[in-house]
Amino acid sequence: MPSILDGITDPSQLKALSLRELETLAQELRTRIIETCSANGGHVAPSLGVVELTIALHRVFDSPKDKIVWDVGHQAYAHKLLTGRKDRFGTLRTQGGISGFPKRVESPHDCFDVGHSSTSISAGVGFAVGRDLKKARNKVLAVIGDGAMTGGLAFEGLNHAGELNKDLVVILNDNEMSISENVGALSNLLSRTITSEYVHRAKKDLEAFLEGVPMFGRSVLKIAKRAEESLKTLFTPGMLFEAFGFEYIGPIDGHDIPKLLETLENVKRFDDAVLIHVLTRKGKGYPPAEANPSLFHGVGPFDIKTGKVHKGKGGAASYTGVFGQTIKRLAQEDDRVVAITAAMPDGTGLTPFAKEFPERFFDVGIAEQHAVTFAAGLAAEGFKPVVALYSSFLQRGFDQLCHDVCLQDLPVVFAIDRAGVVGSDGPTHHGVFDLSYLRAVPGLTIMAPKDENELQHMLVTALSLDGPAALRYPRGNGLGVPMDQILTPLAVGKGERLRDGKDGAILAVGTMVESARQAAAALAEEGIEVAVMNARFVKPLDTELILELARTGLLITVEDNVVQGGFGTAILELLEEHDMTGVRVIRLGYPDSFVEQGEQADLKAAYGLDAAGIARSVREACQGRRASA
Amino acid sequence: MPSILDGITDPSQLKALSLRELETLAQELRTRIIETCSANGGHVAPSLGVVELTIALHRVFDSPKDKIVWDVGHQAYAHKLLTGRKDRFGTLRTQGGISGFPKRVESPHDCFDVGHSSTSISAGVGFAVGRDLKKARNKVLAVIGDGAMTGGLAFEGLNHAGELNKDLVVILNDNEMSISENVGALSNLLSRTITSEYVHRAKKDLEAFLEGVPMFGRSVLKIAKRAEESLKTLFTPGMLFEAFGFEYIGPIDGHDIPKLLETLENVKRFDDAVLIHVLTRKGKGYPPAEANPSLFHGVGPFDIKTGKVHKGKGGAASYTGVFGQTIKRLAQEDDRVVAITAAMPDGTGLTPFAKEFPERFFDVGIAEQHAVTFAAGLAAEGFKPVVALYSSFLQRGFDQLCHDVCLQDLPVVFAIDRAGVVGSDGPTHHGVFDLSYLRAVPGLTIMAPKDENELQHMLVTALSLDGPAALRYPRGNGLGVPMDQILTPLAVGKGERLRDGKDGAILAVGTMVESARQAAAALAEEGIEVAVMNARFVKPLDTELILELARTGLLITVEDNVVQGGFGTAILELLEEHDMTGVRVIRLGYPDSFVEQGEQADLKAAYGLDAAGIARSVREACQGRRASA
Numbered sequence A, B: 001m002p003s004i005l006d007g008i009t010d011p012s013q014l015k016a017l018s019l020r021e022l023e024t025l026a027q028e029l030r031t032r033i034i035e036t037c038s039a040n041g042g043h044v045a046p047s048l049g050v051v052e053l054t055i056a057l058h059r060v061f062d063s064p065k066d067k068i069v070w071d072v073g074h075q076a077y078a079h080k081l082l083t084g085r086k087d088r089f090g091t092l093r094t095q096g097g098i099s100g101f102p103k104r105v106e107s108p109h110d111c112f113d114v115g116h117s118s119t120s121i122s123a124g125v126g127f128a129v130g131r132d133l134k135k136a137r138n139k140v141l142a143v144i145g146d147g148a149m150t151g152g153l154a155f156e157g158l159n160h161a162g163e164l165n166k167d168l169v170v171i172l173n174d175n176e177m178s179i180s181e182n183v184g185a186l187s188n189l190l191s192r193t194i195t196s197e198y199v200h201r202a203k204k205d206l207e208a209f210l211e212g213v214p215m216f217g218r219s220v221l222k223i224a225k226r227a228e229e230s231l232k233t234l235f236t237p238g239m240l241f242e243a244f245g246f247e248y249i250g251p252i253d254g255h256d257i258p259k260l261l262e263t264l265e266n267v268k269r270f271d272d273a274v275l276i277h278v279l280t281r282k283g284k285g286y287p288p289a290e291a292n293p294s295l296f297h298g299v300g301p302f303d304i305k306t307g308k309v310h311k312g313k314g315g316a317a318s319y320t321g322v323f324g325q326t327i328k329r330l331a332q333e334d335d336r337v338v339a340i341t342a343a344m345p346d347g348t349g350l351t352p353f354a355k356e357f358p359e360r361f362f363d364v365g366i367a368e369q370h371a372v373t374f375a376a377g378l379a380a381e382g383f384k385p386v387v388a389l390y391s392s393f394l395q396r397g398f399d400q401l402c403h404d405v406c407l408q409d410l411p412v413v414f415a416i417d418r419a420g421v422v423g424s425d426g427p428t429h430h431g432v433f434d435l436s437y438l439r440a441v442p443g444l445t446i447m448a449p450k451d452e453n454e455l456q457h458m459l460v461t462a463l464s465l466d467g468p469a470a471l472r473y474p475r476g477n478g479l480g481v482p483m484d485q486i487l488t489p490l491a492v493g494k495g496e497r498l499r500d501g502k503d504g505a506i507l508a509v510g511t512m513v514e515s516a517r518q519a520a521a522a523l524a525e526e527g528i529e530v531a532v533m534n535a536r537f538v539k540p541l542d543t544e545l546i547l548e549l550a551r552t553g554l555l556i557t558v559e560d561n562v563v564q565g566g567f568g569t570a571i572l573e574l575l576e577e578h579d580m581t582g583v584r585v586i587r588l589g590y591p592d593s594f595v596e597q598g599e600q601a602d603l604k605a606a607y608g609l610d611a612a613g614i615a616r617s618v619r620e621a622c623q624g625r626r627a628s629a
């Protein structure tokens, strides 16, 4: 039987479908999403939650003329399937395949690229203002989750939008859950929806009563009218948004297609700033995802029938897991240690800590700026806060790291997970800039461990310092090395010499150390003897050891970061400061362009950052030297 | 007659003063602030606005046990005078003198360093959480302006604070004006205070009426009670803050000491999250500042009697002014050009543009993140947005610049004012990191003009590009050079050779070019012939010219930025990429530490970045080469 989805090449075709066909389409979209994600992994739960909403948006509005601006964008799978990408959907999140996020280069229906949170209202205000300046007529719809709404950028956008009062529709996709459990006063506010039915009845009672009293003076009537209005705002989540100048509609059931169509059709005729509060369920329609929406938020390949996630390759502990166990252990020994995350307790490995030390654990929601400044306040009060964030999200807290932490030399530890390439999430999520932007900030100690055992020691080191420290480590498993039981701080600014060699030296940082070691071993069999240094510290550098290795005349630096401004560049700066001219340096890392999506190993290989690639670069350099010698 | 202020060596002494003495003290503080600022310049209007509030805080609470966390911090002059710094107050904002902002190293009464906006609630939550973990007993008071409240970080802090419901007092210092006119829905909300008196009366009427009706059923009584409560929230600015879980008190007159004392004494007994809404007047008590609070927000030396600001030295146009005139002119020719600022229409020179193109001008308030993402939305809609921000505040929008603009290759122009050292505002405001953190981001063209004429051409160049561009220029006057009438885009990635020389080459960027030129001229008289290049582009670099100059064997790079990761480092990277070993490079710039406050010229001289300092570095390098030759 031909499916309805198979016939959809353009979202405008949805206008011709019956309600029954739309319901069937929803099921087909779910099936396709589950099938593809079971093979490729992906953001299953968010995308399943908005299937009906996506159908309703494309049915009522006219994309790409009307702009649907997705927030975060991991919920846009149904949108992708309905906008000409169903045939390529099997390549989702693979190298060369379609992105797991909206991307303008993929389709005119993706009007704004995204991956990070809380951008849609701001971008939507831009689209709405632009439209009005052009005197065009189209709708702008920003679809934002309740989790993303806690980000400061979303509020800045709301504040501006409310003032401008442009024709802008914000759709609050409220699943009472961001990536994990929702947090913040906003969440409490939204959850008051449960009482709205009661309030509705109470209001009717009041109206009836007031109408039945004949001797009301004009002013009291006015007051009663206001009281009625205010009842609505007091007892519904609309309060906040009406305070911001938005017309509030909802909450409505986000899986009820007729209700969604009716509401959107109504809103289509408005020309003010409107917020529609839609209640959805993460993972809707796929029981394993409904039962465990946090696991199925972003998940690897899984078995459709059982919902069991396929095991990864290695059995080695993940860096994330080792971080989580180590901070828990260190917190047992020092009650000044507190941990902060921004909506990523699982992703950063802090859940065990949170269970053991609930009063010393803080999930501030999607609010990286606050996470950092809050930590600075705790540090000023004498604590040792560890802020665990993903590398690319720490970019949100850059000013706070610089202005609130480093300028005051406060002992805040940044545990930077997902540093380097992260894989299928692609360019919005790769953490390949941190070494560059962190290195610019005075007073920050920057480390990267060569393996999961060293990660333990580096966390101890970071916590032993009187000033700020950053510790960056990748997504994925460690090397399976033995784990020391006794943890001791490393000597700050001291690297580790792993191998000697007269022909040159590889200076490697973090995960690149093991590849460098393998490269050097392979080269030795060819008669090329290169030293290998595990940098450990990107700042301060081990001047003594690096200058000694520089006497070989050839340094190859390797890092899981862009080459501009990173570790290799720090080596160039060190040589310049010590007037070491005549040393050939080759900096390996990601180039000065955004790195696409793909498996971590494949990306490293593509950019010459695996053992073979490093060996190749060293070999060429050595051959060049011999030829010119 | 000995003044009261002269006798205050510790704020605890305020507890012994009579109300009359407190009033006198307020006058004395005002006089001292006006006197000092008339000589040194400073944030006159903000500090005059909170004199009574500062007195009341120190009278009721016990600093430093109780933590007074100032937001932005430019209003803390009275606080400084009352906390042991009155004798050094004459050194305010001078090199080696006391800071214009709170600084922990200056006094235990400054519990948190600040300079940027919207940090106080987040830091305050940190202090409150830390206190409770320690089971200590003290109050935490975050004093935040209505302008700062629009920053996303403030909302993230409010959201977390409201959820935790810690003993935390937020004092909203509402002067209905941030740095310039206030913006945003929040501002509209706050200004509803005007109606609160009416509402109060209306509420009384309703209560009286309801009490007079005997036959009310229980449920209707309940509803009436709620209606009464909701009236309060609907018609006062408390709505928003109560939505966030704060108890709201106010608005109260921030210049009425008895009222302030009464309110703070009451609040002292609470242990929930409370927000006190205080109405103040910027510049209060000094008529010229009251009349022109925007001018007196942050002002140079002025005549006390007339309030006339002393003229600066040169008559040359400021970079800011030239930017403002040029963008206005370019907007006349291209209606896609729109301008965005974050609460700095005067400071960024956009006021003339705003007057001529009000519908194409957007002051988004203190909301740098939104400014950037809003611009990205406009660019995606086909516009050419120019985002004018101060360099150090752009740090707030770093993720948005990277993720929302550069990743999509959108043609947003960043007009980065106050790049380099800014002077008396000191380390929180120096814009000395931008070249480093911007250089890491792929696809961004980065320019710096050697003079105000080149600034014009660079703005045209930036607007002619299909992708993002940044243009950074300093605070202060240009060189007084002739201004071209016809503006043409520069060749991207091409520098300008200003002088030839066989002994080496100075590669200079931005304001450093003129100093480099002077240095080269002085050196020529000593027989040292160095070339001078105006880099123009920090990214992409002029590879051809730089490699040619590198053949002299000596490159001296000069930039008004930190040395780590900046322009000089880009030169090292270029040489590495082209295997140009053996070239000696000397990178001049600010060191890897935060630069203190001081006059721009003095700071440059202190760090060897004036003509004499550059000449000295070149001379030493050349002498070293001759000695070793």
Ligand SMILES: [Mg+2]
Pocket (backbone or CB within 6 Å): A145, A146, A147, A148, A173, A174, A175, A176, A177, A178, A179
């Ligand atoms: Mg959610």
Ligand SMILES: [Mg+2]
Pocket (backbone or CB within 6 Å): B145, B146, B147, B148, B173, B174, B175, B176, B177, B178, B179
């Ligand atoms: Mg204000």
